[in-house]
Every structure is written in C-alpha cells, then in structure tokens.
Amino acid sequence: MSQLRFREAVRAAMIEEMERDERVYLIGEEVGHYQGAYKVSEGMLERFGERRVIDTPITESGFTGISIGAAIVGLRPIVEYMTWNFSAVAFDQILNNAAKLRQMSGGQLRVPIVFRAPNGSARQVGSQHSHAMEHFYAHIPGLKVLAPATPADAKGLLKAAIRDDDPVLFMESETLYGVKGEVPDDPDFLVPMGQAAIAREGRDVTIVAWSRMVHVALEAAAVLAREGVEAEVIDLRSLRPLDETTIVASVRKTHRAVIAYEGWPYGGVGAEIVDRIQRLAFDDLDAPVLRTSFLDVPMPYNARLEQLVVPQASRIVEQVRKVLYRA
Secondary structure, three states: OEEEEHHHHHHHHHHHHHHHOOOEEEEEOOOOOOOOOOOOOOOHHHHHOOOOEEEOOOOHHHHHHHHHHHHHOOOEEEEEOOOHHHHHHHHHHHHHHHOOHHHHOOOOOOOOOEEEEEEOOOOOOOHHHOOOOHHHHHOOOOOEEEOOOOHHHHHHHHHHHHHOOOOEEEEEEHHHOOOEEEEOOOOOOOOOOOOOEEEEOOOOEEEEEOOHHHHHHHHHHHHHHOOOOOEEEEEOOEEEOOOHHHHHHHHHHHOOEEEEOOOOOOOHHHHHHHHHHHHHOHHHOOOOOEEEOOOOOOOOOOHHHHHHHOOOHHHHHHHHHHHOOOO
16 A cells, blocks of 8 residues: 555556556646646656657647547547546537447447546636536446545546546546545556445435545534434445445435535536435435535635535535434
C-alpha cells in the first residue's frame, strides 16, 4: 500500500496501463509539456514521449473525434479534457459516434476509449465551469460513467476503464485532487464497474452519494450520529452501470433514503435512483425518498451564494430529519 493523493492515484493508473499495453496513450490540452492543467499527468511526457502523451490545440471536438477513430482501429486512447464542462463542445462525437458505433455496426466495431476530466463544482469558477456532467452522459446507452470518491477507487476504476472495450467516462472531482488515501501497489488492482461500496454502515437511513458528495455525506452522518441516528452511506462509484442491488438491500434494512449529489434537481441520476428505490423497495419504505442537490439555478460566482447552491452536510442532515419525521 502507498499513501497517494487522488491526482497521484489517477496518474499511477495511467502509467501502469501505458506500461502494460503500448496501445494506450494520453491526449488532451496541456497534458504534456505543462504536465496537466491539474498536474495529473506530471512526468508522463518525459516517461513516454510525445507519441504517447500528446498535447493538442483547444479543439475538443477535433481530438475527441481523432481518438474515437484511433480506438476503432485498435488503439486505446485516454482523452483528457481540461474540465468536463468543455466536453460540451465534443458532445456530438461522444453521443453519435463513441456511444453508438458498436450497436450500429452490429458489434463489428468497438470503441475502447476513456474520457476523463475534473467534474462538478470547484471554488468560484462561475456557472460555465461548474456543471455536474455525469447526468447528461449517464442518460446515453452505450456509455459507462464512473465517479470515484477515494484515491484507491480512482486508481482501480480507471485501470478497469482503460482495459474495457467500450467507451467509459471518468468523472474526477477537482476538489478531491489533493485528498490522500491508501492505494494498493498491485499493478493488477482493479475495482469492478457496477459495484457500489458501503462507506459507512448504519441502520436508520440510507444516504446514497458519489464523488465529492460521499465525503459530505460522511460528514452529515457524523453529525447525525451525535443525535443517535446511524446513517448508512453508500458510495456508488459507478453510475452506469448502477449497482441497484446494494442500494435496495440497504433501503430494506433502513426503510428510509436520501440521495445526495451535485447537479440540478430536475431529472438526472438522483431521480433515476429514486425511481428504482420506489419500484424495487416500495413495500420497505417508511417515508418518501428525498434528494439533496444543487439549487435549480446557474452556479453563482459569489462565494457565499455558491455555498448556498452547493449541497452542504447541513442540508443532508435536514433531509434525513424529514424522512425520520423529526423535522
């Protein structure tokens, strides 16, 4: 085991897979000479050279399309966007090419490609740089969407994504890049896609979260514990495929659920989880399933207003009190 920051765990995954398979390469804006906008690819250009760590112009649609073509003919690209917000420029390539070519070719074409970037809120980066993009992409059949919360899961899930034969979108929270944790050194350490983890066991209420919100949910659970409420926190890790088995088993134990996530409340992954709980565990529920999300507005730049929009532990605690009929 090694103590690694989240960004270091992502880098370790890419390095190990590039050493394992010469078809894997990294491409994106400032990934090489600048060593990554968030220093995730630090040292990789020197290690692998310009043929496998490729700096691009500011042309997301261009290098996304090139990489999808490269994946079709046998390479295994890792495409880095400076932020998932900028992937909107390449949305057509991801939606109409990466996601659909396997089905439209009757399985003759596969697109083994990973798209990765920081996602969700940061700190005062404005409304155009604060989108939680997983909700847009999880809607699309043909794509897999991952959102790890810990360095170990970041490494294990990214390695699994790089080895997968279908397009995978890897959502990294910018606010987690400096978070440290124990990470296995084993070069074959993988975290299976579609398996959630129990971040904290409890008996009174289930809190479902992913990415940065897992840490906020754990903070809320600590507050609730002081009130005598034991919350079970589920870290989804994988949004598509979704581990509904773990969610339903937890709800059948606690009989109550709150979904905590970044992103707007209208539609999205949070709403999908609520639907599955009410369909698969309706008879076990003792209260409505509630959600804690962004407020339904563009993200303000003002720091105090931003904190009102982004879910806080206090808002999760408030929702839990409601489902426990203590509010």
